[in-house]
Amino acid sequence: MNSAPITTWEGAKAYFTFADQPGVLMFISALALAVCVGAIAAMIRHENACVRKANGA
């Protein structure tokens, strides 16, 4: 996978992976955001399981 937005360091500015592909950046950002949302959902499931355990279920 060629992720480099530059072919030379001469005059390079934004050089991070996929910097020249906004669509890919949006997709990666959406994935990262989904990880955060999923982690909170997992936290809620864990808490609910703990409550059930504490109540003897």
Place this chain on the structure above:
Amino acid sequence: MENAALLAKIEALEASVALTKTVNAEVFYWWCTALMIAIHAGFLAYEMGASRAKNALASGLKNLLAFAFLVPTFYFFGWWIYLAFPTGFTVSDAASGGVVWGESMGPNLGDNASGIFWAAFTLFAATTASIMSGAVIERIRMSAFTILAILLGGFVWILGASWGWHPQGWLTTSWGLHDIGAAGCVHMIAGFFTLGVLINLGPRLGRFNADGTVNHIAGHNMPMSLIGLMIIVMGFFGFLGGCIIYNGGTWMTIYNTPTTLSAFAFNTLMGVAGGMIGSYLVTRDPFWMMSGALIGVISTAPGLDVYYPALAFLISFVGGCVIPKLADMLLVRFKIDDAVGAVAVHGFGGVWGLLAAGLFASGYPNVEGPAVSFGGQLGSVAVFAILGFVPGFAASYVLKMVGLLRTDPKVELAGLDISEVPVKAYPEASTIPAFAGEALSPAE
């Protein structure tokens, strides 16, 4: 020929000086950011110590989660909000610099500023969220806290910062707000947001008796709390350093008025001392004495750049004397169980700091907008209080309605550690009931 060589040398020297300035600025904010992480280490120790042993790790876990979730949240939304809304609710052209798929939001050889400023602001955001975390210990659900921390640190405070802690913020350009150390957008907003959450969250089990009298719920490790508070004070040197705009050549406040790091050094230290002495005199309690140090920092924060140091000391001293009493009033009269006094220290401390700047720093000119005035400071206090309280109350109310705000009473009685955390804080102490998570009574 000699002239051409001389010109080339001058150009090379100028380029070298410019590079040095850029690098200096980057280095300065890098270390301010690192120092601010000490605030989180401090909050971690302080809140674990303020918790009963059965909740120590859950309290710490909460702090770690706030930090971990605030970093990506502030990357996705926070920085954009700051750049977008200085004039109110209209999106500014500068917002493009904070769009996550833009060229500024990643490694860029043509932009040495965005990353380092984003990092500093991210730590301000995490600090803001941490202010809430101590108040709600021992009964809030971890997930609810994380959601509220994201709302506070990723959205609410940074909107306040855009309005009142930005060179073009409307509170400054229209009302002349002077708050160079972020007492309003960080401390006041966090304090009033927390108040809204506490109203819906309710007190810890056993905090109040049926007749309304208060039971003392002691944390399990006061020395740890004291050390934590001192570490927070150290971290605030990074925080307040990060409040200064440094371009490698000159020092400016966030409002583009000139200042020096020396000014901040004078008044930060005098503020810390004044708050500590004030709180000591009214409580004799080392916990409140160290909270008084924070009160001192917050009380002087708005006018750190202009106060005469002895005046900064006195302003903090007054804050240190009064704020612990207000914390008592919240508990005894209003039945607000704020486990660490965060609403009083940060919320009311921020109010006092902003009003003190109106009383003692009126007349100082702003680069944009009217001069500093008591009326402008008072109006800004109202804006920050509303901006903090309403989202905190509304979001926690929704969480309460869907059963996600507060943990189950059985879990709360047994202790959150034993229920939710897979490791023990003090495994060798498992024969002691309170350490083992077997509550003798709700307040234990």
